[in-house]
Amino acid sequence: MNFSNNLIDIELLPKTEQISYTQVEETYKKVLYGRYLLLWGIPTVSALTTSFLDKESQIELLSAALVFLVILAVMLAVTGKIYEFMGYAIRENDICMRRGLFFKKYVVVPFNRIQHITVEQGPLARAFGLASLKVYSAAGNNNNFVLNGITKERADEMKQFILEQIKTDDIH
Amino acid sequence: MTSIDFTQENRLPLSAVFFLIIVSMKNATKQLWPVLLVIFVSKDDFKLFWKIIIALLVILLFGVIRGVLMYRNFTYAVKGDELIVKKGVLKKTTLSIPLHKIQNISNRQGFWQQILDITTLSVDTAGSTKSEMEIYLDIKTSDAFKEFILHSKKESIATQTNESESETAETHEPAQVLKTYFYDTRQLMLAAISRNHLRGLSIMLLLFFSAFNQLGESLQKQMLEYTWAYIPKTASLIYWLTVIVFILIISMVLNFVHTCLKYYNLNVNLYDNRVTYKAGLIKNIQQVIHLDKIQVIVQTANVFEKMLNTSSLRVHQFLNLGEKAQKEVAFFLPGFLQSRQLTENIYPEMTTEEFSEVHSKKNFFRRQLYFYAGIPTAILTGLAFFDIRSLYLIVPVLAIAATAAWFRYRKSRAEIGNRYVQVYAGVFGDKISTLKVSNIQSVKLRQSIFQERTQTASVVISTRWASLNIPFLEEQTAREVVDYLLFRLEFEN
Numbered sequence: 001m002n003f004s005n006n007l008i009d010i011e012l013l014p015k016t017e018q019i020s021y022t023q024v025e026e027t028y029k030k031v032l033y034g035r036y037l038l039l040w041g042i043p044t045v046s047a048l049t050t051s052f053l054d055k056e057s058q059i060e061l062l063s064a065a066l067v068f069l070v071i072l073a074v075m076l077a078v079t080g081k082i083y084e085f086m087g088y089a090i091r092e093n094d095i096c097m098r099r100g101l102f103f104k105k106y107v108v109v110p111f112n113r114i115q116h117i118t119v120e121q122g123p124l125a126r127a128f129g130l131a132s133l134k135v136y137s138a139a140g141n142n143n144n145f146v147l148n149g150i151t152k153e154r155a156d157e158m159k160q161f162i163l164e165q166i167k168t169d170d171i172h
Numbered sequence: 173m174t175s176i177d178f179t180q181e182n183r184l185p186l187s188a189v190f191f192l193i194i195v196s197m198k199n200a201t202k203q204l205w206p207v208l209l210v211i212f213v214s215k216d217d218f219k220l221f222w223k224i225i226i227a228l229l230v231i232l233l234f235g236v237i238r239g240v241l242m243y244r245n246f247t248y249a250v251k252g253d254e255l256i257v258k259k260g261v262l263k264k265t266t267l268s269i270p271l272h273k274i275q276n277i278s279n280r281q282g283f284w285q286q287i288l289d290i291t292t293l294s295v296d297t298a299g300s301t302k303s304e305m306e307i308y309l310d311i312k313t314s315d316a317f318k319e320f321i322l323h324s325k326k327e328s329i330a331t332q333t334n335e336s337e338s339e340t341a342e343t344h345e346p347a348q349v350l351k352t353y354f355y356d357t358r359q360l361m362l363a364a365i366s367r368n369h370l371r372g373l374s375i376m377l378l379l380f381f382s383a384f385n386q387l388g389e390s391l392q393k394q395m396l397e398y399t400w401a402y403i404p405k406t407a408s409l410i411y412w413l414t415v416i417v418f419i420l421i422i423s424m425v426l427n428f429v430h431t432c433l434k435y436y437n438l439n440v441n442l443y444d445n446r447v448t449y450k451a452g453l454i455k456n457i458q459q460v461i462h463l464d465k466i467q468v469i470v471q472t473a474n475v476f477e478k479m480l481n482t483s484s485l486r487v488h489q490f491l492n493l494g495e496k497a498q499k500e501v502a503f504f505l506p507g508f509l510q511s512r513q514l515t516e517n518i519y520p521e522m523t524t525e526e527f528s529e530v531h532s533k534k535n536f537f538r539r540q541l542y543f544y545a546g547i548p549t550a551i552l553t554g555l556a557f558f559d560i561r562s563l564y565l566i567v568p569v570l571a572i573a574a575t576a577a578w579f580r581y582r583k584s585r586a587e588i589g590n591r592y593v594q595v596y597a598g599v600f601g602d603k604i605s606t607l608k609v610s611n612i613q614s615v616k617l618r619q620s621i622f623q624e625r626t627q628t629a630s631v632v633i634s635t636r637w638a639s640l641n642i643p644f645l646e647e648q649t650a651r652e653v654v655d656y657l658l659f660r661l662e663f664e665n
Contacts, residue, residue, distance in 0.1 A: 013652075013655045013656060013659050014655065014658075014659065015651070015655055016617075016651060016654055016655055016658070017651050017655075093662035093663075094658060094662060102620060102621055103618060103619070103620045103621075104618070104619045104620070104621075104624070105616060105617070105618055105619075106616065106617035106618075106619075106654075107614065107616050108614065108615055108616070108654065108658055109613075109614045110614070110658065110661045110662045111662075112661070112662065113613050113614060113661065137613045137614045137634070138613050138636045145614075
């Protein structure tokens with residue numbers, strides 16, 4: 001192994017800025033809608049129904065239902081933005097993704113640091129034929145690379161591709 | 173050196189019997205305590221004294237029988253390139269570990285073991301989080317056995333990889349100590365004085381007040397004059413200050429004694445490929461850490477330590493590489509005068525490294541100010557409805573928050589070099605984390621909507637041990653840092 005430590009021109013570095021991210025599947029929007037409806041719709045409906053039954057604390061329950069409804073409306077309104085920002089890209093030596101709305105995250109995991117990969121399908125995603133790809137590096141728990149909203153076939157393809165890349169690299 | 177042939181099956185030394193007896197007695201008490209409690213509390217004709225005697229006898233008998241049986245059934249040997257341990261009385265187990273899988277061998281000496289002059293040799297592999305096997309040996313044998321294992325391990329690896337003869341010959345030479353650090357009395361005193369006494373104080377205060385409350389509730393009538401009811405409602409500030417100072421002194425003394433006992437005779441030896449660490453009076457800890465397994469070295473200095481010109485050094489290691497088995501072993505040098513030297517000795521190339529500095533931007537100060545001042549101010553404003561005087565408190569709280577935020581902002585920077593990254597942080601104290609670029613696992617860029625408006629971003633560097641945050645860099649700089657680190661990771665291993 002020949003050791004080299006040449007000076008690097010900062011301008012010539014491959015830039016993460018110029019990555020053109022691929023958007024996830026259009027149907028993933030529906031999954032997001034469904035998720036928020038379940039998450040905030042159920043409390044809204046249950047608060048509403050109990051408010052009719054329980055006359056004494058009707059006002060409190062109604063106001064709670066209103067709060068849930070507002071949150072639901074906001075989440076549904078920003079879903080489009082969340083979806084727009086979400087993207088992924090595979091480069092020669094690493095896999096990148098971006099996500100988030102209020103806190104935007106750009107995650108890059110080099111292939112030679114990947115430990116293992118899983119493909120998962122939740123019930124909601126399965127109804128639309130989608131899957132999520134999870135890439136684990138040896139870093140702590142919170143740094144997992146989770147890519148939602150790609151088709152099952154695409155996820156399997158990517159998994160296969162990354163696994164082949166790992167094989168050729170030596171893992172650290 | 174002892175003349176024990178480790179390739180044959182060996183028994184433990186005779187003194188280990190006593191230790192095994194003690195261990196099994198301890199286990200018995202641990203498992204039987206509910207039963208014992210029931211027996212002691214239940215009302216019958218026996219007197220308590222006889223109950224205790226009988227219980228002790230039963231436990232002792234159990235311990236002796238179990239200990240002797242364990243001793244008789246325990247053998248260890250190195251056969252071929254495997255370390256084999258046979259143990260178990262009713263459930264016989266044979267553990268065998270291939271020598272090349274051994275990650276770490278460490279010694280541990282508890283209180284009883286020091287009396288009996290034996291030590292626990294534990295052998296770790298990459299397989300699980302718990303140490304795989306523990307062998308109780310006397311110190312001489314333990315050292316000899318350790319050497320023997322390491323020696324055979326090298327040989328087995330050498331034969332596996334078919335290394336040249338000259339290289340295997342080199343490994344027979346005893347490792348040379350490059351540098352030794354030792355805690356003498358002065359160093360120990362410095363360490364003990366500069367520990368964080370405020371943390372001890374808060375714990376003690378909590379204990380004190382909860383005990384006080386309990387006392388008041390349970391013994392309302394008898395001890396009325398010692399509890400809250402006795403304290404006049406108009407108790408002066410001086411009264412409370414005296415109480416707090418008194419508790420502070422107690423916690424300082426306890427802290428002092430604890431530090432002295434725990435880090436007594438601390439000794440760090442640096443070899444060309446590993447560091448050994450020894451410390452402790454009652455409980456002796458010994459550790460061997462390979463230099464290439466060190467993840468992050470964190471140097472912290474609290475206010476006391478800064479006054480005394482010392483700092484604490486924490487060395488984080490990551491042992492097991494399995495998917496779930498993750499374990500960090502840290503050794504800790506409190507109030508150490510030569511932290512910087514030790515770091516530089518562990519990472520020798522760092523002295524010649526050229527670092528480029530990146531600083532946090534001014535927005536970070538504002539963010540920290542909101543962060544530190546927000547909640548206290550809100551609480552105090554709420555309290556003002558009950559007592560208008562609490563509004564006065566807002567001024568000092570804001571002043572402290574502003575100072576803290578300013579220090580936090582001034583100290584927040586990072587130095588990025590070819591092979592090393594140093595991240596500086598700290599509020600009133602200092603914190604310097606040093607890590608090798610090759611230990612980085614993933615790099616992340618974070619940007620909130622507020623940061624987006626001001627064109628800043630944070631870089632999160634994740635290692636196996638933890639994530640380090642370089643907050644509020646200029647967006648362009650942050651992207652450059654990410655790109656540069658990624659480049660290093662991907663093209664130079």
